[in-house]
Each structure stands twice: as structure tokens, then as C-alpha cells.
Amino acid sequence: MSERPRLTVLSGPSGVGKSTVVAHMRKEHPEVWLSVSATTRRPRPGEKHGVHYFFVSDEEMDKLIANGELLEWAEFAGNRYGTPRAAVLDRLEAGEPVLLEIDLQGARQVRESMADAQLVFLAPPSWEELVRRLTGRGTEPPEVIERRLDAARIELAAEPEFDVTLVNTSVEDVARELLALMDVL
Ligand SMILES: Nc1nc2c(ncn2[C@@H]2O[C@H](COP(=O)(O)OP(=O)(O)O)[C@@H](O)[C@H]2O)c(=O)[nH]1
Numbered sequence: 494m495s496e497r498p499r500l501t502v503l504s505g506p507s508g509v510g511k512s513t514v515v516a517h518m519r520k521e522h523p524e525v526w527l528s529v530s531a532t533t534r535r536p537r538p539g540e541k542h543g544v545h546y547f548f549v550s551d552e553e554m555d556k557l558i559a560n561g562e563l564l565e566w567a568e569f570a571g572n573r574y575g576t577p578r579a580a581v582l583d584r585l586e587a588g589e590p591v592l593l594e595i596d597l598q599g600a601r602q603v604r605e606s607m608a609d610a611q612l613v614f615l616a617p618p619s620w621e622e623l624v625r626r627l628t629g630r631g632t633e634p635p636e637v638i639e640r641r642l643d644a645a646r647i648e649l650a651a652e653p654e655f656d657v658t659l660v661n662t663s664v665e666d667v668a669r670e671l672l673a674l675m676d677v678l
């Protein structure tokens with residue numbers, strides 16, 4: 494790796510497979526540094542504080558925002574999510590490949606604040622398959638799934654704003670393509 498790697502942002506509708514792809518990629522390439530976001534969402538079974546997210550209260554999130562500690566933040570389906578700024582800048586400064594897995598609103602903010610970031614959109618093979626994956630994951634009740642599908646319609650329409658689109662048919666293929674985009678392969 495010659496020069497400072499660019500920041501890469503991975504976005505796409507809830508249930509498309511972002512976490513699955515990133516986990517697969519990092520199993521073989523743990524040198525890819527994944528930002529851990531702060532969120533006001535409650536943990537799902539198995540999710541660990543400091544690993545999957547920093548689970549914070551509304552008051553703590555208010556403070557992070559007020560103190561300018563977030564590179565970007567957004568409200569998504571009733572909860573707030575944000576990227577801690579300092580860790581991202583440190584890792585980029587250290588020359589590491591840095592990945593953010595964030596929503597469309599966050600991706601737009603990163604584009605504004607870091608012009609050389611590369612924005613990658615993960616798309617489902619079809620709408621029906623997205624619904625199947627989100628429902629099949631079994632982590633959200635029906636009304637939350639509905640809210641996320643409403644957001645998904647908006648996110649899918651914004652796909653042309655991204656630099657690259659990858660279609661998540663095969664986790665292995667997408668993981669490889671993402672690594673190549675990040676200059677890790
Ligand atoms: N803007 C922003 N979005 C985030 C952040 N962290 C996660 N998200 C996004 O918030 C949405 C909901 O995330 P989550 O509740 O974990 O559900 P999941 O992505 O369906 O597993 C997804 O689109 C995430 O990519 C963040 O720090 N900032």
C-alpha cells in the first residue's frame with residue numbers, strides 16, 4: 494500500500510447483508526479496520542458493547558453530538574447512530590484501510606466532510622429477496638421490519654449517488670470485490 498488509503502463507506506438497506514459481508518471479509522483480512530458506531534438502539538441477543546456497537550443512552554448520544562465527537566450521525570428507524578470521529582481519523586493517519594458501515598444519510602455527510610471517501614452501495618438481488626432476508630433474520634418485530642422497508646425504498650432510490658454498486662448475490666464474491674476496492678487484495 495503506497496499512499497494513505499481512502500476511507501470506504503458501505504451502505505445499503507437493512508437486511509441486504511452488510512454485516513455478513515463485512516464479517517466474512519474481516520475473518521480473512523482482520524487488518525481492515527471497521528469503525529464501531531454509537532447507537533441508542535437496544536442490543537440484539539449476542540451483540541456486545543464495544544464490539545458491534547457502543548450502546549448509549551439518549552443523554553449520552555446528545556453529549557457526543559454536542560461535543561462534536563461524531564464524524565456523522567443520523568436517525569434511522571427510530572434510533573440514532575453515529576461514527577466516533579477520533580478513532581477513524583487516527584486509523585487513517587496510521588495508514589490503515591478504514592471501513593464505515595452506515596446508512597444513506599451518514600454516507601451523504603461523509604461525502605460532504607471527506608471528499609476523497611469512496612462510497613459503496615450494497616444492493617439486494619431483488620426486492621423480494623431483501624424482504625426475505627430481513628424477515629428471515631428474525632431480529633425485529635413486524636412493525637420494525639415495516640419501518641426498515643420504508644427506509645429501504647428511499648435508500649434503493651439513492652443508489653446512483655454512490656461511486657460503486659455491488660449486488661449481494663454471493664457473500665464471498667462481494668467480500669472479494671470490496672477488498673479489491675479497498676486496495677487490500
Ligand atoms: N449514519 C449512521 N448509520 C449507521 C451507523 N451505524 C450503523 N448505521 C446504520 O443504521 C442502520 C441500522 O443498523 P442496525 O440497527 O444495526 O440494523 P442492521 O443494519 O439491519 O443490522 C443500518 O443502515 C446501519 O448501516 C452510524 O454510525 N451512522
Ligand SMILES: Nc1ncnc2c1ncn2[C@@H]1O[C@H](COP(=O)(O)OP(=O)(O)O)[C@@H](O)[C@H]1O
Binds near residue numbers: 514629664
Ligand atoms: N448473499 C446472501 N445470500 C443469502 N442470505 C444472505 C446473504 N447475505 C446475507 N444474508 C442473510 O441476510 C440476513 C441479513 O443480513 P445482515 O448481514 O444482517 O444484513 P445488514 O447488516 O445489511 O442489515 C441474514 O440472515 C444473513 O444471513
